[in-house]
Amino acid sequence: MSWQPEVDEIKYRKELAQRMGGKERVQKHRSNGKLTVRERIDVLLDRGTFHESGSITGKVTYQNGEITDFTPANFLLGTGEINKRKVVIGADDFTVRGGAADGAIIVKQVYSEKMANELQLPMIRLVDGTGGGGSVKVLDDIGYPYVPVNPAWDLVVKNMGTVPVVAACLGSVAGLGAARVAASHFSIMVKEISQLFVAGPPIVKFGMGEEVSKEELGGVQVHRSSGAVDNIAESEEDAFHQIRTFLSYLPQNVFQVPPVIDSDDESERREEELIFVIPKNRRRPYHIRKILPMIFDKNSIFEMGCYYGGSTVTGLARLDGHPIGFLAPDPYVHGAGLTAESSQKIERFVDLCQTFHLPIVNLVDQPGMMIGLEAEKKGTIRQGVRAISAIYQATVPSIEIIIRRVYGVGGAGMSNGHGLNLRYAWPSGDWGSLPPEGGIQVAYRRELEASEDPQARLQEIMEDIESHRSPIRTAEAFGIEEIIDPRDTRPLLCEWVHNAYELLPQLLGYSTHTMRP
Structure with a gap:
């Protein structure tokens, strides 16, 4: 006897699953300017590489042994390829119960995290729903309240230290769904279709008395600079392009070296x-984003977190591939000073590089930690110390190029001064415990108060200090190892990166401190 009837049955159920939430709900989903879950997977992955697991999982109603109703699980999972490298993908289907977990058959979501962890493959989450317990109707359905448990969260945390994790917020995402977005190395929202919040407007109105729309509560205009997500996309296609680009810089897991490509x-x-x-007038800013392409490989710069902690620019790039x-x-934002937000940004980014063995290039123009009442209210000193600690804990090869200022605790913390401290300075380098312009008033206060002409005396002191301020004076005492022609920066960095990559095999494996979101 043949097993063809059973094979036909499986094929039939797969066809039912392809219908997702049904024609009407799919049409409504598309009318909101959104791709369906299967269209998203097709756009993101290399064509024809998606291999679905659990394709016929769903809730089935039988009568006399025959299927009378079939609702597929609203969570798809499987493997595929991005730029010919294998990944695991888990994606919500909003057309089935709004992506809520009580329609997902939660073991599928758990299985996707386990698959990424044990196969040591990058994890991609396409989140479009709450992803949590769903409606309060669950209480009526099961007859008792349950103590909430975040499914697979042990694996979610472990994956952060093992494989690249990417999350896209592709709809109104709340609760555990929002947490799944945040628990990643790279997260992204899409203009007009994405909202992210702990709880949606009805619960906020009930609990807080605030009446806001979904967009007002958690739209792109809120999270562009909140730090909850990294980047903003113009469209879903743009989001998927950014995901593919981000992954192109990273290894498949912490046991591999980042992928090197040929550079033209x-x-x-x-x-x-x-x-x-760099202007000779120290009070004049400059555009750092014009400098970066002059140093790194052309068309290789991928910035992360542009609008959060804007005084520091973080991103991925390539040097000779x-x-x-x-x-x-970015001296146009708080003079490039170390704010609470930029400190958090640095800490998280350095930990990302440490986790996946990415050598770090630190272009330094650091006037120090932000001062003033608002900075103190934000606990800037603690956040700054955490950023400095991340830099000191990092064991990946790093190099510091001082392009202008290095002042105070913040400036000193931009490299591990107790290690080899591989650093170079441009002739525009300017450093000390305090900028003289501000420190003179304190250091010479009594002398200035006693002077018959305080302004003239201040000018004399400034001229005397300026005569000693040249970075060349520091180099004479080997206080700075080398001052270079700025035009030599790229050749120097390209030579360094080859040496850095020769050291990476010794560093492979888990970091001493697992990265947190």
Whole structure:
């Protein structure tokens, strides 16, 4: 006897599952400008590579042994490829019970995390629903209240230290769904279709008395600079492009070296503009995002968290085809000072590089930690110390290029001064415990008060200090190891990155401290 009838039965159930929540709900979903879950998977993955697991999982009603009703689980999982490298993908189907967990058959979600962990493959979550306990109707259905448990959270935490985890917020995402977005190395929202919150407007109105729309409560305009997600996409297609780009810099897991590609950019490229780019007037800012392409491989810069902690720019790039992480200042935001937000951003980003063995290039123009009442209210000193600690704990190869200021505790913490402290300075380097412009008033207060002409005396003191302020004076005492022509920065970094990658095999495996979101 043949097993064909059973094979036909499986095929029939797969066809039913392909209908998702049904024609009407699928149409409504698309009318909101959103792709269906299966369309999303097709766009994100390399064509034809998706292998679905649990494709016929669902809630079935039988009569006389025949199927009378079939509702597929609203969570899809499987493996596929991105740029010919295998990944695990778990995706919510909002057309079935709004993506809530009570329609998901939760073991599928748990299985996806377990699959990523044990196969040591990147985990991609396409989140479009609450992902939690669903409606309070569950209480009526099961007859008793349950103590909440975050499903697979042990694996969620373990994956953060084992494989790259990416999450996309692709709808109104609340509760555990929002937590699944945040528990990632890279997260993204999409304009107009994404909202992220702990609880939605009805619960907020009941609990807090605040009446707000979904967009007002958790739309892109809220989370662009909240720090809850990393990047914002113009469309779903843009979000998937960013996901593919992010993963291209990272290894499959912590036991591999980041993937090196062939570069068509000259490693010896010297950009003439670099000799002019830092103004001699120290009070004038400059555009750091114009400098980055002059140093890193062309078209290789992928910035993360642009709008959060904006005084520090963080991102991924390549040097002669080798992936690296970079930190850089933006003097147009708080003068590039170390704020509470930028400190959190640095800490998380350095931990990302440490986890996946990405060498770090630190372009330093750090005037120190932010001061003033608002900075104190935010506990800036504690956040700053956490960022500095992350830098000191990192064991991946790192290099510091001082492009202008290094002042105070914040400036000193931009590299581990007790290690090799591999660093180079541009002639625009300017450093000390305090900027002289502000410190003179304190250090010479009595002398200035006793002077018949305080302003003239202040000018004399400034001129005397300025005569000793040249970074070349510091180099004479080996207080700075080397001052370089800014145009030599890229060739120097390209030489360094090859050495750095020779050291990486010794560092493979779990980091001494597992990364947290």
